[in-house]
Amino acid sequence: MKIRLSILGATGSVGGSAVSLVEAYPEVFSVAALAAGKNHRLLYSLIRRFRPRLAAVFSEREREALFKLFKEEGCKSPPQVETGDYGLELCALHPEADVVLSAVSGARGLVPAFAALRAGKKVALANKESLVMAGDLLGDRERALISPVDSEHSAIFQALGGTLETGPLRRILLTASGGPFRGYSPMRLKSVTLEEALSHPSWNMGRRITVDSATMLNKGFEVMEAHHLFKVPYERIQVLVHPESLVHSMLEYPDGSILAQLGPPDMRIAAAYALTAPKRLPLLEDLSGQGLRPLDFQRPLTFEEPDRLTFPALALAEEAGKKGGTLPAILNAADEEAVEAFLQGKIHFTLITRVLEESLSRLGGSPLNSLEDALEADKSAREYALSLMRKFES
Amino acid sequence: MKIRLSILGATGSVGGSAVSLVEAYPEVFSVAALAAGKNHRLLYSLIRRFRPRLAAVFSEREREALFKLFKEEGCKSPPQVETGDYGLELCALHPEADVVLSAVSGARGLVPAFAALRAGKKVALANKESLVMAGDLLGDRERALISPVDSEHSAIFQALGGTLETGPLRRILLTASGGPFRGYSPMRLKSVTLEEALSHPSWNMGRRITVDSATMLNKGFEVMEAHHLFKVPYERIQVLVHPESLVHSMLEYPDGSILAQLGPPDMRIAAAYALTAPKRLPLLEDLSGQGLRPLDFQRPLTFEEPDRLTFPALALAEEAGKKGGTLPAILNAADEEAVEAFLQGKIHFTLITRVLEESLSRLGGSPLNSLEDALEADKSAREYALSLMRKFES
Numbered sequence: 001m002k003i004r005l006s007i008l009g010a011t012g013s014v015g016g017s018a019v020s021l022v023e024a025y026p027e028v029f030s031v032a033a034l035a036a037g038k039n040h041r042l043l044y045s046l047i048r049r050f051r052p053r054l055a056a057v058f059s060e061r062e063r064e065a066l067f068k069l070f071k072e073e074g075c076k077s078p079p080q081v082e083t084g085d086y087g088l089e090l091c092a093l094h095p096e097a098d099v100v101l102s103a104v105s106g107a108r109g110l111v112p113a114f115a116a117l118r119a120g121k122k123v124a125l126a127n128k129e130s131l132v133m134a135g136d137l138l139g140d141r142e143r144a145l146i147s148p149v150d151s152e153h154s155a156i157f158q159a160l161g162g163t164l165e166t167g168p169l170r171r172i173l174l175t176a177s178g179g180p181f182r183g184y185s186p187m188r189l190k191s192v193t194l195e196e197a198l199s200h201p202s203w204n205m206g207r208r209i210t211v212d213s214a215t216m217l218n219k220g221f222e223v224m225e226a227h228h229l230f231k232v233p234y235e236r237i238q239v240l241v242h243p244e245s246l247v248h249s250m251l252e253y254p255d256g257s258i259l260a261q262l263g264p265p266d267m268r269i270a271a272a273y274a275l276t277a278p279k280r281l282p283l284l285e286d287l288s289g290q291g292l293r294p295l296d297f298q299r300p301l302t303f304e305e306p307d308r309l310t311f312p313a314l315a316l317a318e319e320a321g322k323k324g325g326t327l328p329a330i331l332n333a334a335d336e337e338a339v340e341a342f343l344q345g346k347i348h349f350t351l352i353t354r355v356l357e358e359s360l361s362r363l364g365g366s367p368l369n370s371l372e373d374a375l376e377a378d379k380s381a382r383e384y385a386l387s388l389m390r391k392f393e394s
Numbered sequence: 395m396k397i398r399l400s401i402l403g404a405t406g407s408v409g410g411s412a413v414s415l416v417e418a419y420p421e422v423f424s425v426a427a428l429a430a431g432k433n434h435r436l437l438y439s440l441i442r443r444f445r446p447r448l449a450a451v452f453s454e455r456e457r458e459a460l461f462k463l464f465k466e467e468g469c470k471s472p473p474q475v476e477t478g479d480y481g482l483e484l485c486a487l488h489p490e491a492d493v494v495l496s497a498v499s500g501a502r503g504l505v506p507a508f509a510a511l512r513a514g515k516k517v518a519l520a521n522k523e524s525l526v527m528a529g530d531l532l533g534d535r536e537r538a539l540i541s542p543v544d545s546e547h548s549a550i551f552q553a554l555g556g557t558l559e560t561g562p563l564r565r566i567l568l569t570a571s572g573g574p575f576r577g578y579s580p581m582r583l584k585s586v587t588l589e590e591a592l593s594h595p596s597w598n599m600g601r602r603i604t605v606d607s608a609t610m611l612n613k614g615f616e617v618m619e620a621h622h623l624f625k626v627p628y629e630r631i632q633v634l635v636h637p638e639s640l641v642h643s644m645l646e647y648p649d650g651s652i653l654a655q656l657g658p659p660d661m662r663i664a665a666a667y668a669l670t671a672p673k674r675l676p677l678l679e680d681l682s683g684q685g686l687r688p689l690d691f692q693r694p695l696t697f698e699e700p701d702r703l704t705f706p707a708l709a710l711a712e713e714a715g716k717k718g719g720t721l722p723a724i725l726n727a728a729d730e731e732a733v734e735a736f737l738q739g740k741i742h743f744t745l746i747t748r749v750l751e752e753s754l755s756r757l758g759g760s761p762l763n764s765l766e767d768a769l770e771a772d773k774s775a776r777e778y779a780l781s782l783m784r785k786f787e788s
Contacts, residue, residue, distance in 0.1 A: 158651060161555045170678065170688070240691060250656070254676035256663050256688055257552060262644070262652040269650050282648035284564065294564070294650055297634060297697035 003275060006033035006054075006097035008088055008112055011042040013206045014103035014126040014149060017267040019046060021275070024286050029275070033091040034079075035104070035112075040065045047079060054094055055079045056087025085111060092116040099275055102127040103149070105206055106336050107329075107378050110134060114371055117142040124149050124274035128225045133329040133374045135228030146229065147274035151203075152222050153229055154270035155248035155261035162278030166230050166251065173250040173258070174222055175242040176306060177202050179214040182243060186310050192349050194342065202245035202265045211339045215352055216306065217331075220317020224328055227321060234322050239314065241304045246295060266292055313353045320360060326377035327365035333381035334359035341389050351392060355385050397669060400427035400448075400491035402482055402506055405436040407600040408497035408520040408543060411661040413440060415669070418680050422670070427485040428473075429498070429506075434459045441473060448488055449473045450481025479505060486510040493669055496521040497543070499600055500730050501723075501772050504528060508765055511536035518543050518668035522619045527723040527768040529622025540623065541668035545597075546616050547623055548664035549642035549655035556672030560624050560645065567644040567652070568620055569636040570700060571596050573608040576637060580704050586743050588736065596639035596659045605733045609746055610700065611725075614711020618722055621715060628716050633708065635698045640689060660686055707747045714754060720771035721759035727775035728753035735783050745786060749779050 005022065009015045015036075022029040031050035036043040040062040047055055047066075057063050063083050070078040082090050085108065092100050092112035100116040101124040102109050109127030114134065116123050125131070126149035131138070143164065148157050152174050160166060180199050181189055197214040198207060205213075212218035223237050240250075248270075250260040263269050269292075272281050284294055308315045320327040338355040341347045347355075359381050368374060399416065403409045409430075416423040425444035430437040434456040441449055441460075451457050457477050464472040476484050479502065486494050486506035494510040495518040496503050503521030508528065510517050519525070520543035525532070537558060542551050546568050554560060574593050575583060591608040592601060599607070606612035617631050634644075642664075644654040657663050663686075666675050678688055702709045714721040732749040735741045741749075753775050762768060 159553075159653060168674070168676075247654075252688065253674050254678055255666060255674040256657050256660070256678045256686060257667065257674065258656040258689060259553060260641075260654045260656055262654055263650050266650070272649060273651065280562070280647050280649040280651065282562070284648055284650045292650060294646065295652060300694035300696045302694045303691035 002030045003028060004030050004032045004096055004098045005275070006035075006091050006094050006100045007031065007103065008035040008091055008100065008109065009037075009103035009105060009127070010034040010046055011036040011039040012103055012105060013204070014267055014271060015101070017271040018101050018103065018275075020268060020287070020290065021272050021281070022050060024290075025281060028281065032096040033094040035088050035091040038062055040069070044069045048075070051077070052079050053096060054091055055081045056091045057081065057083055059083050088112045089115050092121070093119055098122065099124055101149070101271070101275070102130065105208055107133060107332060110374065111371065114142075117145050121145065122147070124271070126150065126271075128221050129332055131225045131228045132221045132332050133378065134368065134371055135224060136324060136368055137371065138228060143229070143231075147277055148225070148229055149267075149270050149274045150222060150225065151265070151267065151270045152249040153225055154273055156226070156230060156251055157277065158261045158273060159251050159259040162273075164230055166232060168254055169232060169236060170252040170254050172226050172230065172232055172237045173240045173252060174219065174226055174237060175240050175245075175247050175249050176216065176219040177213065177245045178241040178243050178304075178306070179216060181214055181310070182241065182307075184310055189310060189350055190348075194345065194349075197342070197349055201243065207343055208336070208339050211342060211352070212335065214349070215313040216311035217313035217317055217335055217353075217356065219306070220314045220321070221332070223318055224321040234318065239306045241306050242301065244299055244301055246299075247301060262295060264293055264295055268292065313356055316353070316356055316360065320365075323365055325365035325368050326373055327360060329368070329374040329377040330359055330363050330365065330381040331356055333378040334385040337382050337385040338389065347389055347392055351389075355388055358388055359385050396424045397422060398424050398426045398490055398492045399669070400429075400485050400488050400494045401425065401497065402429040402485055402494065402503065403431075403497035403499060403521070404428040404440055405430040405433040406497055406499060407598070408661055408665060409495075411665040412495050412497065412669075414662060414681070414684065415666050415675070416444060418684075419675060422675065426490040427488040429482050429485040432456055434463070438463045442469070445471070446473050447490060448485055449475045450485045451475065451477055453477050482506045483509050486515070487513055492516065493518055495543070495665070495669070496524065499602055501527060501726060504768065505765065508536075511539050515539065516541065518665070520544065520665070522615050523726055525619045525622045526615050526726050527772065528762065528765055529618060530718060530762055531765065532622060537623070537625075541671055542619070542623055543661075543664050543668045544616060544619060545659070545661065545664045546643040547619055548667055550620070550624060550645055551671065552655045552667060553645050553653040556667075558623055558625075560626060562648055563626060563630060564646040564648050566620050566624065566626055566631045567634045567646060568613065568616055568631060569634050569639070569641050569643050570610065570613040571607065571639045572635040572637050572698075572700070573610060575608055575704070576635065576701075578704055583704060583744055584742075588739065588743075591736070591743055595637065599661075601737055602730070602733050605736060605746070606729065608743070609707040610705035611707035611711055611729055611747075611750065613700070614708045614715070615726070617712055618715040628712065633700045635700050636695065638693055638695055640693075641695060656689060658687060658689055662686065707750055710747070710750055710754065714759075717759060719759035719762050720767055721754060723762070723768040723771040724753055724757050724759065724775040725750055727772040728779040731776050731779040732783065741783055741786055745783075749782055752782055753779050
């Protein structure tokens with residue numbers, strides 16, 4: 001029996017890893033649904049290759065562009081194509097999908113991920129915003145349906161043998177590369193450029209997560225993610241900077257023993273495990289032509305404390321996570337807007353964290369009782385962050 | 395329900411770890427039987443503390459010394475005391491023991507370990523000679539009763555969640571400290587002393603295993619042990635020198651993912667896990683007053699290839715393991731005698747490996763069909779090694 005996938009965010013970075021797995025293992029996977037954003041050309045080529053029943057794009061504009069391509073190329077059995085959040089949700093709930101890979105970027109991933117989980121579908125979760133914004137709303141039944149895709153959480157999931165149940169634990173040691181600005185002073189950070197922020201030392205990822213790694217907010221989000229996935233209190237989750245990015249995270253037990261997962265920094269490994277756990281595919285053999293190499297243990301593995309002074313976003317996130325309510329959703333929304341402004345050259349790198357601070361302290365948190373609460377906090381925080389940045393600009 | 399232990403080698407190094415666990419957790423463990431060698435004074439104090447039903451000592455001499463102590467101190471309910479191999483075997487088969495910890499040093503451990511396994515008892519196995527000499531005679535039913543105590547095999551056992559079943563695997567990466575002479579040239583090895591050989595850089599162990607670590611024969615024995623415990627072919631077991639001795643071994647899967655177990659180099663962790671797996675005791679909390687500290691990740695973790703030129707004993711063992719039959723038993727017996735001679739100052743360090751080479755090539759191997767075959771090979775090899783060393787001396 002093939003594993004029938006619905007891939008949300010099929011044209012993104014993690015989506016690309018999933019696509020290469022489906023291509024390498026046509027006997028293992030098939031594709032029921034594909035959702036993309038604005039890259040209709042790439043989506044079109046995926047549709048031709050995998051023939052899903054359903055596709056989704058960002059808006060009517062991409063839908064029309066897609067239909068134009070179907071017509072030009074004489075596509076015989078084009079899929080149903082839907083748009084916007086509705087399209088994403090339809091893909092997440094597609095009756096022929098066994099596993100939903102949620103690799104959408106940002107808050108847009110929240111509703112479809114919860115829709116799939118509440119419908120009892122297995123979700124391979126790369127969209128960390130779902131847990132950051134609304135992890136507290138996750139019931140045990142839904143939680144058990146999640147397989148993490150983030151390399152750090154995958155590491156812990158793997159060390160646990162493919163479950164989220166840790167049993168008694170001393171700590172989760174969540175490793176962090178430290179990003180491109182590791183070792184910088186707060187002063188030196190003032191002169192970094194967009195290009196530098198986009199040069200991640202070890203991982204090849206999407207633009208937003210790359211910038212979030214540079215501020216270390218991403219690691220703060222991952223702390224929240226670990227808290228919700230593994231039901232581990234914040235005091236027991238410790239960030240450890242590991243610049244080589246080969247140890248992907250660790251579990252420390254009360255007897256002093258530590259289990260770690262290591263591997264090349266390649267998302268295909270974590271993505272594959274999320275789809276097939278506890279089984280594993282022979283990726284080293286089958287993807288060797290596509291750049292997957294075993295670890296060679298040539299470089300020393302080093303570890304250091306994170307620098308919370310230079311990277312205050314990490315502590316901001318840890319704090320927001322502990323306080324809970326809608327604060328994490330506010331933090332994420334403000335960050336999405338701030339990073340977008342940074343990517344467009346509108347604000348400087350160090351202002352990203354300032355936008356986060358101001359947004360959290362100005363908006364404050366409120367209780368989180370439903371997805372609507374999270375979505376409303378998201379909306380207000382975006383508005384506030386945008387107005388704040390307009391002030392910076394002027 | 396307490397776990398009732400029979401500890402073979404109670405006065406040795408691993409035995410001492412077990413004793414400290416029983417002392418720290420009287421609600422978890424009780425002691426049904428204790429076997430020691432010649433250290434009757436220490437055994438006596440253990441008997442007073444744990445009140446086993448049965449004790450065993452090396453010979454009639456230690457038995458009498460023990461009875462004398464019972465009498466002098468007015469011991470009210472002294473245990474039954476037996477001697478020699480018979481005494482060891484009785485301890486291994488004691489009906490009130492749930493788990494037999496076999497921490498005897500050397501070939502003497504073979505018969506009692508197999509006796510316990512064949513009787514269906516769970517065996518926490520520190521005596522690697524049992525597997526080196528006769529691992530091929532182990533049936534699946536007996537194998538499933540073993541919990542490894544050696545830190546390397548415990549690491550793999552832990553990474554597997556407390557089972558010996560690896561599933562599809564690329565490699566076992568068996569880490570080695572490299573011993574006190576790591577980085578030496580073959581020439582420089584010619585001038586090392588007994589004291590230097592006994593100064594292990596990271597582990598505090600018995601004298602024979604410390605010398606075996608210095609020649610790296612111990613790591614070769616551990617390769618055999620891993621082969622038999624985890625049913626992994628020799629080609630898939632790779633020794634990796636890791637001088638910091640914090641990563642205790644690793645499993646590499648066909649997808650490129652590696653699971654590793656790390657921890658302070660302290661035998662109490664592995665011994666406790668062997669006794670309670672898959673559960674763990676809160677050792678960090680309960681043994682903090684006795685020197686157990688969590689890993690602090692201050693030092694870089696480094697890895698290098700073993701130097702098979704300077705340490706030919708490693709390759710000798712790997713070769714003997716692959717060829718099988720009685721060769722591993724011959725290798726072990728020759729080594730026991732050679733190390734004993736080295737410890738007594740009779741031969742130089744580099745002669746140990748020469749004794750091994752000569753013994754293997756002179757005696758050759760024969761098929762291994764029973765424990766008797768292994769014991770016979772053991773006997774002939776000792777005789778040969780002793781005669782060979784007499785030649786060296788003269």
